[in-house]
Amino acid sequence: MRYWLLKSEPDVFAYSDLERAGTEPWNGVRNYQARNLLREMAVGDLCLFYHSNAAPPGLAGVARVTGAAVPDDLQFDPASPYYDPRSDPAAPRWSMVQVAPVAALPRLVSLTELRGLPAWQDSPLTRKGSRLSVFEVTPEQFAGALAAAELDLPDARPAD
Secondary structure, eight states: OOEEEEEEOTTTSOHHHHHHHSSEEEOOOOOHHHHHHHHHOOTTOEEEEEEOSSSSOEEEEEEEEEEEEEEOGGGGOTTSTTOOTTOBTTBOSOEEEEEEEEEEEEEEEEHHHHHTSGGGTTOTTTSTTOOOSEEEEOHHHHHHHHHHHTOOOGGGOOOO
16 A cells, blocks of 8 residues: 545635545646556555645645545546647646545644654655645555644555
8 A cells, every 4th residue: 555645725625625526536646746646555555635725734634545646537538627628638748646535634733733743754745846736655654644743544544
């Protein structure tokens, strides 16, 4: 199992929206590096759900990948803001995965708090200039985030 962080602006799609939906495509990613990471995700991988552009920004929940990467349907929809007229259906440019909620965090773990956790010191999230909306987190970062949020998920514990 691998661990990931997914960023979303809560006024666009919050963790509570994922809980209401039950399962949702993680689509609309238009960065090649993030797209490549989506393609590495496997069913069963766990994701920290991060609210960006919020006051304060921080971790709000845990999600599970329930569907491996497939072509992002929005790239072919001219009515979508994520439409890409250069993407060829025979060789799609963009990918998406399916995610489902696992647990809301009992409390938001703010970016400021994450910066203070030793395991997060070298994270793309805490480095200046990094704006990726999808990236891998280490088992130590994942466990540290859950501990900071005071959430015990026995099925989500990294193997020793």
